[in-house]
Amino acid sequence: MNAPLDGVVVLDLTRALSGPYCTMLLADLGADVIKVESPAGDSSRRTGPFPQDDAEHLYGGYFQSVNRNKRSVVVDFRSPEGIAAVRRLAAGADVLIENFRAGVMDRMGLSYESLQRDNPRLVYGALRGFGDPRTGASPHVDRPAFDVVVQAMGGLMGITGPPHLPTKVGPGIGDLFPASLLAVGVLAALTDRERTGRGRFVDVAMYDAIVSLCERVVYQHSYNQAVPTGDGNDHPLLCPFGLYRTADGWVTIAAPRDHQWQALAKTLGRPGLGDDPRFATNNARVVVRDQVRAVIEDWTSALPTAEVVDALSAQVPCGPVNSAADIYADPHLRIRDMLVELEQPGSADPVTVAGQPIKFAGAETRAYRRAPLLGEHTAEVLGADAPPTTDR
Known part of the structure; x- marks a missing residue:
């Protein structure tokens, strides 16, 4: 070909x-x-x-x-x-x-x-x-x-x-x-x-x-005159959508869609958070971002990164923070x-x-x-x- x-x-x-x-x-x-x-x-x-x-x-x-x-x-x-x-x-x-x-x-x-x-x-x-x-x-x-x-x-x-x-x-x-x-x-x-x-x-x-x-900078300023600044490893419009501490490092978790949040809450052992009005929608979670982080890290910080990824990644977008050595070891990239x-x-x-x-x-x-x-x-x-x- x-x-x-x-x-x-x-x-x-x-x-x-x-x-x-x-x-x-x-x-x-x-x-x-x-x-x-x-x-x-x-x-x-x-x-x-x-x-x-x-x-x-x-x-x-x-x-x-x-x-x-x-x-x-x-x-x-x-x-x-x-x-x-x-x-x-x-x-x-x-x-x-x-x-x-x-x-x-x-x-x-x-x-x-x-x-x-x-x-x-x-x-x-x-x-x-x-x-x-x-x-x-x-x-x-x-x-x-x-x-x-x-x-x-x-x-x-x-x-x-x-x-x-x-x-x-x-x-x-x-x-x-x-x-x-x-x-x-x-x-x-x-x-x-x-x-x-x-x-x-x-x-x-x-x-x-x-x-x-950086398209969101433009529309955020147009819609409400915001002047966006850094949000660290979070997202200003989505939650959870960031980096979370584990027992041996860090993991990324992104569950902004409500069904993803419900799956995450169940895995965390907190299924009630899926229907709690303070957390049930993405827009609500953005307002209480720090509380969301505390709930997630209460679980992730007790587990190695690999276990967190194994527990979540089938239903919730989740991945480790790879080093160059990790990238070389991942069979996906060879395939x-x-x-x-x-x-x-x-x-x-x-x-x-x-x-x-x-x-x-x-x-x-x-x-x-x-x-x-x-x-x-x-x-x-x-x-x-x-x-x-x-x-x-």
């Missing part, structure tokens, strides 16, 4: 995390992703961690984790020959994705308009901190941005952690969520091209994406191919990265290719047309 994007050629002019994650999603789905790098390479190649026996440090875990299944071509973006090579590649591509600041591609002579004239079917994806003027000229358009900046500005840090102590979310969600949305936009544009014969300019601002992710081994250049042993969560029934398990070495496929892709790549 062919992969869904077999035959789709993606020109990847991205670096760091957001853009490479987007193009990796497309590569995992079968696209031929050609990563175009300067002679110095994507700066994330130099970011660790590195295996202990790897003395070469050609790239570390950061780069490996989001650049699998791609080919690497090196061109000098500061030379006319390098720019001409990119134009030739774009003329034969289905998709181009870049995450430079607004105007950088235009100044290099690679604007969407000029590339679209050469290739009217080209879908052009742009991923920036504050978007592109073509879709709305932000007053912040010229600012650089990283994950932590858009987590803060988009409202995510303000509703994470304890009240009035903004807290960064651990993974780079300010990069990964915008990247995922751009992949969706690109796929929508490819579908539209089947009808119209023409590509489109697709733009995702990291700031916009995080505001979208679902979510722990993928790849060759690591410079090391005798393979390394493991997170797999692709998008699955297709009936599809064969695809072999993953390691991330490419810098310029590994330049001759293969450009052949005799490969320009000189001296970094001047």
